[in-house]
Amino acid sequence: MSDACYVYPDAPATPGRVTPDVLFRRGIYMNGSMSFDDGKSVTIWGFTDLAAGQGQDDGMGGGSFPSPAIRVTEGQIVHTELTVGMMWMHTIHHHGIEPSEENDGVGHFSWDVTNGTYTYQWRPSSAGTYFYHCHTNTPLHAEMGMYGGLIVDPKPDPNDPAGTRRAFANGPIYDVEAIWAADEIDPAWHNLPWYAGTCGGDVGLNNLNPKYFIISGVDGASSALTHPGVAVDMTLGQTLLARYICAGFHPQKIDFGGLTVDVVASDGRPLPAVWQTQAIEAHSAERYDCIIKPTTTGTWTVTVQFLHWRTGAVMGTARTRINVT
Amino acid sequence: MERRGFLKAGTAGFASLMTGTGLLSWSTRSEAATISKTFYITAGTQTMPDGVSIYVKGFSDSSADLNIPATPIICQEGDTLEITVINRLAVTHNFVIGGLKAGDAPLASTGDIAGGGSKTITYTIPTGKAGSYLFYDNKTNYNVFLGLHGGLAIMPAGKTNQMYSGSPTFKKQTFWIFNDIDPALNKAVQDGTAIPTSFTPRYFTINGLTSLPPGAPGHGDPTRDALFDTRSQLAGYLGDRTLVRMLNAGMCTHSMHVHANHMEWLTDRGSVRPQVWKKDTIQVRNKLGKIDAIYPFEAPPDAYPPVTTGHFPMHLHDEMSQTAGGGMYQFGAMTEIVFK
Numbered sequence: 001m002s003d004a005c006y007v008y009p010d011a012p013a014t015p016g017r018v019t020p021d022v023l024f025r026r027g028i029y030m031n032g033s034m035s036f037d038d039g040k041s042v043t044i045w046g047f048t049d050l051a052a053g054q055g056q057d058d059g060m061g062g063g064s065f066p067s068p069a070i071r072v073t074e075g076q077i078v079h080t081e082l083t084v085g086m087m088w089m090h091t092i093h094h095h096g097i098e099p100s101e102e103n104d105g106v107g108h109f110s111w112d113v114t115n116g117t118y119t120y121q122w123r124p125s126s127a128g129t130y131f132y133h134c135h136t137n138t139p140l141h142a143e144m145g146m147y148g149g150l151i152v153d154p155k156p157d158p159n160d161p162a163g164t165r166r167a168f169a170n171g172p173i174y175d176v177e178a179i180w181a182a183d184e185i186d187p188a189w190h191n192l193p194w195y196a197g198t199c200g201g202d203v204g205l206n207n208l209n210p211k212y213f214i215i216s217g218v219d220g221a222s223s224a225l226t227h228p229g230v231a232v233d234m235t236l237g238q239t240l241l242a243r244y245i246c247a248g249f250h251p252q253k254i255d256f257g258g259l260t261v262d263v264v265a266s267d268g269r270p271l272p273a274v275w276q277t278q279a280i281e282a283h284s285a286e287r288y289d290c291i292i293k294p295t296t297t298g299t300w301t302v303t304v305q306f307l308h309w310r311t312g313a314v315m316g317t318a319r320t321r322i323n324v325t
Numbered sequence: 326m327e328r329r330g331f332l333k334a335g336t337a338g339f340a341s342l343m344t345g346t347g348l349l350s351w352s353t354r355s356e357a358a359t360i361s362k363t364f365y366i367t368a369g370t371q372t373m374p375d376g377v378s379i380y381v382k383g384f385s386d387s388s389a390d391l392n393i394p395a396t397p398i399i400c401q402e403g404d405t406l407e408i409t410v411i412n413r414l415a416v417t418h419n420f421v422i423g424g425l426k427a428g429d430a431p432l433a434s435t436g437d438i439a440g441g442g443s444k445t446i447t448y449t450i451p452t453g454k455a456g457s458y459l460f461y462d463n464k465t466n467y468n469v470f471l472g473l474h475g476g477l478a479i480m481p482a483g484k485t486n487q488m489y490s491g492s493p494t495f496k497k498q499t500f501w502i503f504n505d506i507d508p509a510l511n512k513a514v515q516d517g518t519a520i521p522t523s524f525t526p527r528y529f530t531i532n533g534l535t536s537l538p539p540g541a542p543g544h545g546d547p548t549r550d551a552l553f554d555t556r557s558q559l560a561g562y563l564g565d566r567t568l569v570r571m572l573n574a575g576m577c578t579h580s581m582h583v584h585a586n587h588m589e590w591l592t593d594r595g596s597v598r599p600q601v602w603k604k605d606t607i608q609v610r611n612k613l614g615k616i617d618a619i620y621p622f623e624a625p626p627d628a629y630p631p632v633t634t635g636h637f638p639m640h641l642h643d644e645m646s647q648t649a650g651g652g653m654y655q656f657g658a659m660t661e662i663v664f665k
Contacts, residue, residue: 005540006538006539006540006541006653006654006655008539016629016630018629018630077629094627095582095605096605097627098584098585098586098587098605098625098626098627098628099625099627099628099629100625100628100632100635101632101635101636101637103628104584104585104637106584106637106638108538108539108655109636109637109638121629122627122628122629123627123628123629124627125626125627126626137654138644138647138654139644139645139647139648139654140654142644143644196652197648197651197652197653197654198652198653198654199652200375200650200652200653201650201651201652202650202651202652203651203652204651205644205645205648205651205652205654206525206526206527206645206648206650206651207525207645207651208645249642249643249644249645250643251578251580251608266602266604267587267602267603267604267605267606268587268605269587269602269603269604271600271602272600272601272602273599273600281608282608283578283579283580283606283608283642283643284580284582284606284642284643284644285580285582285605285606285642286580286604286606286608309577309578309579309611309643309645310505310524310526310576310577310578310611312578
């Protein structure tokens with residue numbers, strides 16, 4: 001920890017703390033890994049679900065990538081409890097959620113959690129797709145994998161049959177859901193310590209040259225085409241809600257393989273009117289909620305292109321599939 | 326090496342840039358006016374957060390200043406712009422006001438201004454040109470990256486609170502002008518050597534400055550710290566809806582991300598969007614991209630207990646842009662949003 005600069009260690013009590021409607025207990029891991037289709041692997045960091053018995057707060061284990069999703073209902077008072085050992089500093093920023101300064105999880109505007117636990121308290125006001133990530137030495141910590149999905153469901157509509165799922169209040173009903181967090185991996189960044197560059201010196205954090213392109217923690221070269229956590233299997237007549245999260249740093253373009261999608265929301269807010277498209281240009285941290293109703297059986301390949309932020313050149317692609325039977 | 330008019334930015338040159346609150350000040354007029362402005366093309370050095378000195382150029386307020394970006398101009402449809410540009414350097418430059426929409430011809434241009442020379446453009450703004458503009462030097466395809474750029478706001482005639490006729494209303498307005506700096510380019514220009522064929526930016530600025538986090542030298546100094554620069558910082562009470570005219574003078578496409586409120590996204594590359602989307606991230610494309618959006622200053626909607634005050638960041642989410650010299654997270658293109 002002594003090698004870190006411009007960090008703001010603390011783990012104070014939560015201002016105005018109340019009993020929550022829902023609690024998420026997150027630890028961290030700093031020694032996970034991800035394997036790619038070419039057999040190589042990189043170190044991955046992330047958050048663990050302590051309530052589910054994952055990992056400990058010493059941070060030395062591995063864990064799931066992306067980190068376990070946080071799923072809540074509009075209007076709930078939420079506690080996200082983050083426990084970090086004395087060797088590290090991290091935060092949780094619930095991206096797109098807009099809480100108080102103390103609960104926003106930005107180190108230099110509040111604190112970097114270390115040697116203790118901080119409980120982020122918030123109450124989501126708008127259903128939609130978000131994600132959470134570490135906001136300490138963010139270029140590195142987000143690239144290393146410290147993020148997970150964050151879904152806010154609308155309150156159940158009492159007029160809907162039990163089990164009905166809507167994208168947002170009075171929004172479209174869906175049967176099948178996919179969460180696609182598209183990200184790029186530069187292995188050169190994955191051997192750095194958590195505080196790399198904070199005291200100065202060139203550790204290359206201005207220059208991300210990815211070699212791998214992934215969807216929700218699965219290599220998009222081949223595996224994501226069939227991985228059950230990424231590829232979609234649905235039957236004709238069902239409605240898919242694809243929650244697309246641009247989890248990388250470079251711009252992206254997602255192409256739905258000839259399917260026309262109804263974009264109904266972005267960044268956790270319903271759009272004033274449905275936008276019909278077959279492709280979306282996206283940029284870092286943006287989210288799009290896409291309703292897809294295939295009219296025939298078949299298989300469609302969804303392709304995410306990763307575009308260099310300066311040249312616009314396609315650096316690589318990640319692909320998955322929608323199979324309709 | 327270009328010696329003529331060599332200045333040191335970050336001291337008197339930048340201090341002279343700070344005027345009033347930093348926000349664009351505007352009151353409506355029933356009659357058109359002539360807006361006269363003289364810019365001096367000057368050059369010098371700017372010290373980056375890691376101590377590296379970078380050769381830069383600017384459209385400055387006097388021959389003794391080095392202003393990056395240039396002092397903004399605000400006017401209205403029907404006004405006549407009378408802009409004189411005096412080139413204090415030894416090499417040829419120019420001054421171009423870009424078009425409103427992507428692909429539009431420039432509004433006006435001086436043409437070449439030889440070293441030591443000057444030119445004046447006179448341009449009467451027709452109806453239909455309300456919007457946000459970048460003015461810049463396109464004598465080369467890299468002069469804009471050196472600092473030769475600034476913002477021009479054209480208001481609809483007779484309006485004080487709309488950016489185009491029928492737009493959502495605002496109370497305040499300002500510019501966020503982003504730039505990316507590759508020192509190898511700046512040094513090649515300074516030394517007169519071959520211009521690199523590929524760029525890798527190492528510094529990232531908003532209105533010419535980088536953020537300086539708590540504990541850093543200069544933190545809190547509005548002439549040095551983008552977090553506190555009154556041109557960049559958004560500070561307001563609930564309801565102080567602020568129009569931000571975002572211009573990308575740099576070489577990279579950026580993802581602008583605000584905390585605490587979603588913004589109302591009005592335009593993209595000069596075109597009014599079909600609907601106003603509420604967004605927490607909006608893309609500001611390179612190659613002179615621009616967007617306009619309103620920060621509404623509503624109570625942070627997800628706070629419990631509810632709050633009406635607080636400090637939050639605006640930063641670019643392509644996080645490479647939050648660094649300086651390959652490290653130094655928090656020393657990049659970021660500013661602060663203050664709920665008073």
